[in-house]
Amino acid sequence: MTPTLEVSGLHTHFFTRAGVVKAVDGVDFAIQPGEVMGLVGESGSGKSITGFSIIGLIDDPGRIVSGSIKLKGEELVGAPEDRMRSLRGNRIAMIFQDPMMTLNPVLRVDTQMVEAIRAHRKVSKREALAQCRDTLGMVGIPAPEERLRAYPHQLSGGMRQRVAIAIAFLNEPDVIIADEPTTALDVTIQSQIIFEAQKLCKRTGTSLIWITHDLAVVAGIADDINVMYAGRIVEAGGIDAVIDTPLHPYTVGLLGSVPTSNRRGERLTQIPGMPPNVLNLPEGCTFRERCPRASAECHVEPTIQQPRPGQRVRCFHPHLDEVTV
């Protein structure tokens, strides 16, 4: 089966006056239809830029330097702008972090939703409205008829994010890129949103890339997980494998810094130091300066290894046997 989306060797660099920022520096992954992939990393690790590379909206001075992004076999890197625009919102959709900001304050919900449909399909306004109503219902909005006539400021944060998700699902895209969609929401609403998104993906066969820094969220929604650090994917695999038996020291550190009830009163593990300066990445493994397991070997770029089936890691010293978390 061809994957919905296949990203290989993606390098997106920003050519700033201060130097070249390698925001995305070698990212590979593939997503199957209906699958949810979690893309996890700290701020500045390049996870959002990966998302924007896929949808083809890298602003100057950024550029996709090399690599390939294939949507159902169609190459997107270097595709003409017209083609990209017809894919955006149609085959690839995006959900943003702050639902307060992503809906136009002066347009009613129905206007914005109908517009999203009619930008890609020739349907009558009435048909489009009917579809909007159905989709709002699918994301768990009660009384969708009434919400359609509301302005964004009349809706709560959770409602607005539901509307944003409904807009993303309107054209039943192949892939939805969700860039920290629950970060700005209450925890209770967060879980509802995750539930709705997951349900919709399974139902429509849409693949979902869920970008977040919150491992708990990813554990709740994703089938696969990719951990990014300084523009590279350092560990990838099935969600259970990576959460239960992490291989990369960075993943171990990330998991160790999540507070849990069974370690109450203990000191949380911290990852020492700061993420590296993106203008001046260290040679070899970019995590080496913060890594407890680093050795002289790490001055050379580590290769991708697959010590266990279905779990890949970019490290010379993966945690192979110890159960750390």
Next chain:
Amino acid sequence: MTIEHTDTAAHDVAPPIAKVQSPLRRFASEFFESWIARVALFMLLTIIVLALAAPWITPQNPYDLAQVDVMDGRLAPGAEAFAGYTMWLGSDGAGRDLYSAILYGLRISLAVGVASGVIALVIGSLIGLFAAYAGGRTETIIMRLVDLQLSFPAALTALIMVAILGKGIDKIIIALVLVQWAYYARTVRGSALVERRKEYIEAATCLGLSHGRIVMRHIMPNCLAPLIVVGTVQTAHAIALEATLSFLGVGLPQTEPSLGVLIANGYEYMLSGRYWISVFPGVALLLTIVSINLVGDRLRDVLNPRLSK
């Protein structure tokens, strides 16, 4: 800012949509809080109604030479005209009833102001939106052109334009549009730059909407507030500028007296004590411009989110 998390039980009950006053009603009630704004708006509306109704409420059509009698020239306020009606505001040197002439003059002044204001607003904001959205070198070139335009005194530019184009209402409007488009372009570009960086524009781009749609449907409506304010103030400017040009004798012809022409006509009689020929049209002009400006001021206070409590 309060966020109502009413959707915790979203699956069972439908929480009512937050009852918010409609933006228009909130805007109106805030606008009328100030008594100055109430008076100014009332005055402005009265002036507009009087100007529109001029043919039915004036005793004389000052443009119709058959109705103007030179024998009535320079009559003091309250004098009786040859035709039998009372000239409450007196008459000018050509025998025109000033009350009629002022109302007809107001028609011209308002028409010129509004027409040039609207045309300049449309042209200027399209240019400003285009500059802000295009960015880069296009934006730089357009905005330097705007700077160049704004660095000339408005009256000077208008004078030159009228000197080249000649007399007539249409020419005056063209000259005023040329003077004013730059104000609109600059204003709109400023707010469009802010809006363009907002996330909902990015979201709209991610929906695959066309550039035209994003600019006209998403950016433009969010730039309307400052545009309305600049629009009122610039309309007042246009009226004043038209009066200036007419006063200088390059604006409208003597046969179609606007307020500026009337003031100019009376100017020579000022020293001989026949003050009314200049003063009454002057007062009419003053009231018009002041009321528009006061309304514009209040609009700015109400529409500017930084000034609101």
